[in-house]
Amino acid sequence: MTDTAQSAPKRPSALREFWYYFRENRGAVIGLYVFGFFLLVAALSPIIAPYDSTQQFRDHILQPPAWSEGGSWAFPLGTDPLGRDMLSRLIEGARYSFFVGVVVVTIASFGGIIIGLIAGFAPRWLDTIIMRIMDIVLAFPSLLLALVLVAILGPSLINAMVAIAIVLQPHYVRLTRAAVLSEKQKDYVTSARVAGAGRMRLMFKTVLPNCLAPIIVQAALSFSTAILDAAALGFLGMGAQPPTPEWGTMLAEAREFILRAWWVVTFPGVAILITVLAINLMGDGLRDALDPKLKRS
Structure with a gap:
């Protein structure tokens, strides 16, 4: 008996198993590295930015990049x-974009998880009311609803983040509720209920930890959606206000110069594109690694 137990192969740790499946998706690994690079740039922006993002050099207005004719390596x-x-404004803008992503995902996921748990354990009439409200919110185009909310609250980066979080919250509610309804039918929940576990313990200690995998994937995808929506609101003048170096606001300030100074529009747009693409690729890898149905035996 002892020899058999010792000779049995050890099950890999959860973290090692996650990384094994995650790294099978090459795009997800590349996305993780790119995301990590932008995160490092955002964290070190006060140190690595060549100039202050609001500092003006009146003798160098609309100077082209260093490799173009008339450019200077003083402004790469x-x-x-x-x-x-x-360059300084793009680096500083990374901080705002990641700040928007973190705040929006935190607010949307926290509220969505709480409401989803309540809906999953609530009586049928209350569950129906909650889900119909979520359906009404989802019936509106997300950007249009965010615009309406920002128009009511007033244009600012903080109000834009609140509006985007409200728009994204129903996705977490529906996802959490579906996961809760699935987990409630399992034997371990029945055993905990028979053992005398209260409603709050069942919700937060028994069921919720087993519902986190799809929520984590949704959080990663919502991160990129938050950055895109914040950039869109900034471009429309309803998000971050000048002189804040937010990428969408930079696009709005530069749109009239698109034909004579391509770089003022191209670089913020490329920064948004690369960041969102990297996060989406990483989200696909998280889905592959956390969903047991997608794991290959």
């Missing part, structure tokens, strides 16, 4: 219509 990515260094 050129300057904007007010003579501000594009």
